[in-house]
Amino acid sequence: MLGKTVSHYRVLRKLGEGGMGVVYEAEDENLPRRVALKFCSAAQDPQLRPSLLREAHALCSLKHPNIAEVYELGQTGEGEPFIVMELLPDGLSGRLRNGRPAIRETRRVVAAIAMASEHAHNKGILHRDIKPSNVRMTETGQVKVTDFGLAAAVYGAAVVSQQSTIPTAKEQAVGTPGFMAPEVIRREAADRRSDLFSLGCLLYEMLTGKAAFPGKTHGEIYENTLKSEPAPPSSSNPAAGPALDRVTLKLLEKRPEDRYQSAGEVVAALEALDSPVVVWRSWLDGRRRMLVYGVAVWMVGFLAVFLWNRLRVHVVPQQARYWYDRGIASIAEGSYFNATKQLTEAVKSDPDFSMARAHLAEAWDEIEYSELAKEALLQATRGPPSL
Numbered sequence: 001m002l003g004k005t006v007s008h009y010r011v012l013r014k015l016g017e018g019g020m021g022v023v024y025e026a027e028d029e030n031l032p033r034r035v036a037l038k039f040c041s042a043a044q045d046p047q048l049r050p051s052l053l054r055e056a057h058a059l060c061s062l063k064h065p066n067i068a069e070v071y072e073l074g075q076t077g078e079g080e081p082f083i084v085m086e087l088l089p090d091g092l093s094g095r096l097r098n099g100r101p102a103i104r105e106t107r108r109v110v111a112a113i114a115m116a117s118e119h120a121h122n123k124g125i126l127h128r129d130i131k132p133s134n135v136r137m138t139e140t141g142q143v144k145v146t147d148f149g150l151a152a153a154v155y156g157a158a159v160v161s162q163q164s165t166i167p168t169a170k171e172q173a174v175g176t177p178g179f180m181a182p183e184v185i186r187r188e189a190a191d192r193r194s195d196l197f198s199l200g201c202l203l204y205e206m207l208t209g210k211a212a213f214p215g216k217t218h219g220e221i222y223e224n225t226l227k228s229e230p231a232p233p234s235s236s237n238p239a240a241g242p243a244l245d246r247v248t249l250k251l252l253e254k255r256p257e258d259r260y261q262s263a264g265e266v267v268a269a270l271e272a273l274d275s276p277v278v279v280w281r282s283w284l285d286g287r288r289r290m291l292v293y294g295v296a297v298w299m300v301g302f303l304a305v306f307l308w309n310r311l312r313v314h315v316v317p318q319q320a321r322y323w324y325d326r327g328i329a330s331i332a333e334g335s336y337f338n339a340t341k342q343l344t345e346a347v348k349s350d351p352d353f354s355m356a357r358a359h360l361a362e363a364w365d366e367i368e369y370s371e372l373a374k375e376a377l378l379q380a381t382r383g384p385p386s387l
Contacts (some may be wrong), residue, residue, distance in 0.1 A: 005029070006082065007074045009037055025087060035071060038083040056083050058125055059148055066116035068136065068146040088136035088144050096132055100209040103239050109135070110203045111270045112143035117199065118263035120148050121192040128190065130198035131179045132205070177221040178211050182254050185222050193256040196263060200251025207233040207240045212252060226254070232337050242336070242367050243273050249337050320350035327359060336366040354380045 001024065004011050009026035015036065016023050024037045059070045069086040076082065092109070095101065101109070113135060117127060127134070127148045136144050175184055181197035184190050204212040212230045215221035230252060232245040240248075247269050253259045260266050316324070327343035330336070343360040346353055357380035364373035 006037060006076055009035060009074075009084065011037065034087050036085045036087045038085060039080065040083070056081075058123075059083075061123065062120055062125065062148060064116055064119040066112045066143050066145060067119065067148065068144045085146070086144070088138060088146070090137040090139075092132040092135040092137070095137075096205065096209070100206060100237065103207075103237075103244070106203070106206040107244075107270050107273065109143050109206065110199065111267050113145055113199055113202070114263040114266040114270070116143075116145040117192070117195055118267065121195070121263060126190060126192065127195050127198070128184075129175050129179070130195055130202060131176050132202060135202070177215075177218045178213055178225075180222075180225065181256070182226050183256060185225060191256065192262060193259050196251055196259050196266060197253075197256075199263075199266065200248055200259075203248050203251065204230060204233060207244065207248065208236040210236065229338055229341070231335060235334060245337060246367050246369075247273075316353055317350050320346045320353050320356065322346075323349060324353065324356045324359075327356070327363070331359060331363055331366075336363045339363040340367065340369075 001011050001022075002013065006026070008029045010029060012025045012027060012034070014022065015025050022039050024039075025034060026037045027034050056070065056073050060073070063069070068088060071084040071086070074082050074084060100106075113130065117130070120127065125148050127145070129147065130145070134146050136146060138144060174180075174190070175198070179198045179201045181190065181194040184194050201212045204210075211221075213221055213224040213228065215224050230249070232242075233240040233248050234242065234245050247266070250269075251259055251266065260269065323342050323346035327339045327346060330339035330342055340360065340363045343356050343363060346356040347360060350356070357376045361373045361376035361380060364370075364376060
């Protein structure tokens with residue numbers, strides 16, 4: 001292919017090759033520009049070719065400063081279709097190999113991807129494969145997302161077993177392990193919130209330098225995505241802070257309805273991090289807030305002892321005690337997001353478990369959910385003493 005002329009594009013060099021096909025740098029002989037020529041592997045399959053062409057035509061309609069522009073569709077003399085795209089020299093994958101970027105740069109990049117996603121989603125196009133290698137930069141640092149919709153065209157017709165919950169090594173799923181939402185792994189219907197989960201995986205990697213759901217095999221990665229909870233990014237990178245923890249972990253919620261419901265909400269959440277209230281709360285010493293809730297927990301305990309002989313002592317069920325102990329351990333480790341989930345389970349198992357509610361208030365406050373913290377503390381003071 002190198003040195004050949006395809007239509008009016010002279011192929012100069014190979015840029016990369018992956019599961020979706022091969023990309024070449026080429027010179028446009030009609031215009032003074034260099035472009036990227038993408039030959040998708042799906043084009044070799046007569047069953048997949050119509051889907052690929054349909055998605056490529058849709059891509060041509062996406063005009064946004066953060067989406068790589070598609071110039072045209074063409075065919076070789078042998079009838080093999082190709083896509084002519086904007087040539088973008090620098091990829092996010094390469095930058096991440098050199099270390100995690102600064103927090104402000106991370107926020108800028110993720111906000112740009114979210115804005116691009118919002119534009120595409122509003123036109124009914126999902127990306128289905130948001131990951132670092134599909135995010136590139138211009139020479140001036142402008143973020144560009146590539147390959148909107150092409151993953152579905154390439155992988156969408158793959159045959160998968162209906163018996164297993166997780167795709168096997170011989171099966172193909174739409175997307176990349178480690179960036180696929182739980183519903184995609186389970187082969188359920190994907191929507192814009194599935195793209196947001198992938199964005200959360202990318203954000204997590206940018207903040208920590210680690211995968212949100214690691215594994216040695218695709219199977220391990222799928223299992224971790226479905227069942228494990230990633231540690232807050234600030235546990236690896238304290239500069240992330242609780243507010244950015246909250247944004248990241250909300251994107252990574254297992255259930256789509258618990259995530260942000262649109263990419264526009266993600267942009268708003270990232271912009272809100274610069275609001276005076278959030279900046280002030282992030283500046284406050286976390287130990288001072290812990291002291292306030294430590295006093296509150298002590299007061300609840302004191303009231304429990306004071307009323308010991310005046311009220312029937314409430315015995316905590318074993319299941320509630322199990323979740324309570326896990327929640328206390330998470331607080332000790334600084335994993336406040338996990339603590340909220342575990343202590344919430346304790347309260348569900350025993351609504352009268354006052355100490356669980358008091359520590360739940362502490363955990364909510366640490367991740368800056370002040371209203372939930374206030375509500376949990378009020379409920380703790382109303383409950384009977386627990387044993």
